[in-house]
Amino acid sequence: MSYIPPAERLWWKEPIEAVELFWVAIALVWALIMFFMMPYWHVYGKQNLSSEAYRTTPEMFTKKVQAMVDQYTVRKETARDMPVVRPPAGADIYMLGRLWEWYPVLELEKGQSYRLHLSSVDWQHGFSLQPENINVQVIPGYEMVMKITPNKSGEYSVVCNEYCGIGHHQMIGKIYVK
Amino acid sequence: MANTAEFRTCPDTGLKFHKPAETLMKLNAVAGIVFLLIGGVLGLLMGLTRWPTVHLLDADSFYMLLTAHGVGVLIFWIIFFEIAVLYFTCTSLLNSRLAGPRWAWLSFFLMVAGSIMTMVAIFQGRSSVMMTSYVPMSAEPHFYLGLIIFAVGALIGCFVFLATLVIARAERTYGDGSIPLVTFGALTACIIAIFTIASGAIILIPTFLWKIGYINHIDPLMYRIIWWGMGHSSQQINVSAHIAVWYAVMGVVFGARPLSEKVSRMAFLLYILFLQLASAHHLLADPGIGTEWKIFNTSYAMYLAVLASMIHGLTVPGAMEAAQRKRGFNKGLFEWLRKAPWSNPTFAGVFLSILIFGFLGGISGVVMGTEQINLIIHNTLYVPGHFHATVVGGTTLAFMALTYWLMPVLFRRDVILPSLSKFQPYLFGIGMAGFSLFMMGAGTLGVPRRHWDISFSGAIFGHQYPETAYLMLGLVGISSILAVLGGGLFILQIVGSVLFGRKRGEVKGSTPLIAELVAPGVHGIGIGGISVPGTLVLALVFLTSFILYYFVNWKYLSQVWGLG
Numbered sequence: 084m085s086y087i088p089p090a091e092r093l094w095w096k097e098p099i100e101a102v103e104l105f106w107v108a109i110a111l112v113w114a115l116i117m118f119f120m121m122p123y124w125h126v127y128g129k130q131n132l133s134s135e136a137y138r139t140t141p142e143m144f145t146k147k148v149q150a151m152v153d154q155y156t157v158r159k160e161t162a163r164d165m166p167v168v169r170p171p172a173g174a175d176i177y178m179l180g181r182l183w184e185w186y187p188v189l190e191l192e193k194g195q196s197y198r199l200h201l202s203s204v205d206w207q208h209g210f211s212l213q214p215e216n217i218n219v220q221v222i223p224g225y226e227m228v229m230k231i232t233p234n235k236s237g238e239y240s241v242v243c244n245e246y247c248g249i250g251h252h253q254m255i256g257k258i259y260v261k
Numbered sequence: 262m263a264n265t266a267e268f269r270t271c272p273d274t275g276l277k278f279h280k281p282a283e284t285l286m287k288l289n290a291v292a293g294i295v296f297l298l299i300g301g302v303l304g305l306l307m308g309l310t311r312w313p314t315v316h317l318l319d320a321d322s323f324y325m326l327l328t329a330h331g332v333g334v335l336i337f338w339i340i341f342f343e344i345a346v347l348y349f350t351c352t353s354l355l356n357s358r359l360a361g362p363r364w365a366w367l368s369f370f371l372m373v374a375g376s377i378m379t380m381v382a383i384f385q386g387r388s389s390v391m392m393t394s395y396v397p398m399s400a401e402p403h404f405y406l407g408l409i410i411f412a413v414g415a416l417i418g419c420f421v422f423l424a425t426l427v428i429a430r431a432e433r434t435y436g437d438g439s440i441p442l443v444t445f446g447a448l449t450a451c452i453i454a455i456f457t458i459a460s461g462a463i464i465l466i467p468t469f470l471w472k473i474g475y476i477n478h479i480d481p482l483m484y485r486i487i488w489w490g491m492g493h494s495s496q497q498i499n500v501s502a503h504i505a506v507w508y509a510v511m512g513v514v515f516g517a518r519p520l521s522e523k524v525s526r527m528a529f530l531l532y533i534l535f536l537q538l539a540s541a542h543h544l545l546a547d548p549g550i551g552t553e554w555k556i557f558n559t560s561y562a563m564y565l566a567v568l569a570s571m572i573h574g575l576t577v578p579g580a581m582e583a584a585q586r587k588r589g590f591n592k593g594l595f596e597w598l599r600k601a602p603w604s605n606p607t608f609a610g611v612f613l614s615i616l617i618f619g620f621l622g623g624i625s626g627v628v629m630g631t632e633q634i635n636l637i638i639h640n641t642l643y644v645p646g647h648f649h650a651t652v653v654g655g656t657t658l659a660f661m662a663l664t665y666w667l668m669p670v671l672f673r674r675d676v677i678l679p680s681l682s683k684f685q686p687y688l689f690g691i692g693m694a695g696f697s698l699f700m701m702g703a704g705t706l707g708v709p710r711r712h713w714d715i716s717f718s719g720a721i722f723g724h725q726y727p728e729t730a731y732l733m734l735g736l737v738g739i740s741s742i743l744a745v746l747g748g749g750l751f752i753l754q755i756v757g758s759v760l761f762g763r764k765r766g767e768v769k770g771s772t773p774l775i776a777e778l779v780a781p782g783v784h785g786i787g788i789g790g791i792s793v794p795g796t797l798v799l800a801l802v803f804l805t806s807f808i809l810y811y812f813v814n815w816k817y818l819s820q821v822w823g824l825g
């Protein structure tokens with residue numbers, strides 16, 4: 084019985100039940116399939132998180148963001164004059180998380196690829212692209228670069244889904260895809 | 262050998278209780294239940310806040326209580342109760358005395374002091390950092406200090422457990438062979454706990470020093486890696502502990518023997534060996550960590566810890582089926598299940614715990630722990646949906662079930678309102694299952710976790726979540742009411758029984774509290790040479806759901822923007 088010592092003095096000498104062996108075997112096969120799906124998707128799938136990342140500082144990252152904003156801003160939106168930036172297809176584009184906004188707004192072209200750089204200049208934030216539901220952790224001091232290829236046009240929101248203080252639920256940005 | 266006057270033999274079960282151990286078991290269990298009560302109330306308040314039409318709390322209180330809830334239940338409730346389970350499995354199950362009761366008292370006092378300190382820090386309002394306290398956000402120093410003191414206390418408790426195993430072996434209190442399976446499971450939990458506490462210390466002590474000004478920088482990514490060394494492994498403690506409870510309950514309710522000791526124990530060993538040292542699956546969406554590292558560490562190439570849980574998922578109901586069949590319920594596939602004592606809360610709680618842990622918590626956990634699929638789940642409400650299924654539907658429900666059994670055995674009191682305890686596990690279990698499922702549903706639709714207002718009123722931009730997301734959140738609110746009613750009933754029962762339950766005295770009661778042991782072996786039961794066909798069918802149903810759900814998520818993933 085489970086709460087008294089085993090019948091055999093040493094447990095590893097006890098016999099194994101056939102049903103158990105069968106189950107262990109199929110569970111193991113399934114576990115291996117689940118493992119191989121991950122490398123498989125890296126080769127054949129179209130949605131993989133890049134592992135390109137660099138160490139950065141708030142100053143360095145802010146400078147790069149600002150350079151893009153200065154060069155490609157097409158208009159300003161909202162009472163806060165949030166720049167809307169329209170970089171050329173294939174460009175390096177930047178989005179910066181800070182208390183409590185995603186800066187700036189990006190305007191992209193459907194079907195084109197961009198290299199999106201993400202970082203935070205203060206606390207941790209969560210880049211959550213809605214309604215696509217793509218979610219990436221944004222950590223100060225680290226600049227992540229991922230290649231994105233919007234496949235539908237529309238207005239997308241960037242919600243923050245890492246708790247970042249009292250303004251967390253007001254932290255929202257936009258990406259427009261034309 | 263300890264003085265025999267220090268022992269009491271339970272007239273109903275024949276279990277021997279070492280008196281100092283007994284007192285400490287009671288105290289630790291009660292302290293845990295106090296935190297469960299606090300956590301449950303907070304859970305309800307938050308559940309009602311996330312229900313958009315109710316939206317109960319203001320933002321400040323929501324984030325503060327969310328921090329208090331996470332720390333209070335995930336850390337304090339669970340670990341206090343686990344210490345009680347450790348003491349039970351190393352003393353009563355081994356007929357042994359507790360090694361160094363003084364140390365066990367010290368452990369208890371430190372845990373109480375630490376937990377109060379951290380809770381006070383949270384309720385003072387300047388430590389609303391969530392239980393994860395990710396740097397560079399910071400809490401007040403005593404938030405960290407309380408956790409550190411609590412951890413030291415828990416660590417001492419673990420060493421008391423290990424020391425008791427050593428003296429029990431030296432004094433040959435349980436024969437000269439292996440320890441029982443349940444104690445083995447508890448030992449697994451204890452070993453993992455030591456690793457966990459070490460990781461906690463490695464990260465929380467520097468964070469504390471940073472907060473008081475002795476260290477000037479803590480790398481936020483390193484913090485996440487080490488913090489999850491604690492955060493993830495502690496979940497493995499819970500799993501090991503509640504599975505030990507599953508086996509124990511099958512033993513006492515049905516007199517069940519494990520199908521085979523070897524397989525069940527190997528499965529426990531797998532938890533230790535494949536404990537994800539780096540807890541990679543919490544960091545799958547993080548920058549600065551290599552892909553190969555993520556893939557390898559989230560699975561160790563073959564998901565052996567998952568395999569271990571799948572094994573227990575077969576062997577625990579399998580043990581029950583074998584015992585029931587030997588007791589004569591040998592007809593068809595499921596007579597053994599139909600004729601189970603469904604109105605016994607100890608059994609019902611454990612059975613629901615197995616179902617909720619396996620079908621909801623287990624499947625969702627593996628799916629979101631897949632490197633790429635994590636991208637469409639990370640930090641959404643899906644995540645709390647998953648872990649309420651594991652740690653509440655699984656662990657908490659199993660601990661509740663055990664507590665019903667311990668009431669007469671340990672406290673020598675009858676449960677005050679037996680008619681209520683018949684449906685309490687269902688209310689709690691179904692409430693929690695719904696709560697988890699609907700949170701997962703909302704998460705699939707992109708609703709973030711730890712978020713006070715998904716309508717973004719007052720923000721510079723708006724965002725409209727689909728109507729279904731609002732529906733899901735409404736259902737989350739309603740389910741949290743059900744679950745909290747169920748949890749409240751449990752606490753009422755336990756507190757009421759400890760204080761006012763009819764005393765059983767030191768005489769044997771009329772209804773047996775422990776079933777007679779069934780004969781060993783599985784000869785002559787089952788269908789067509791398969792000894793536990795019903796369990797096998799259930800296991801295959803489980804596997805089929807797992808496979809379907811797993812690939813449905815790959816399908817979802819394939820539809821989002823290209824990422825590389």
Ligand code: HEM
Nearest residue numbers: 304305307308331334335391392645653710711741744745
């Ligand atoms: C019966 C009642 C419970 C209810 C109604 C409940 C409800 C909730 C709610 C609404 C959240 C917030 C989700 C979010 O907005 O991100 C939450 C978070 C959480 N709950 Fe519970 N809960 C209950 C019991 C428990 C128990 C027993 C445990 C642990 C054993 C637990 C562990 C947690 C944890 C760890 C979090 C996450 C905190 C964080 O994000 O930092 N809950 N719960």
Ligand SMILES: [Cu+2]
Nearest residue numbers: 208243247254
């Ligand atoms: Cu943020």
Ligand SMILES: [Cu+2]
Nearest residue numbers: 243245247251
């Ligand atoms: Cu945030």
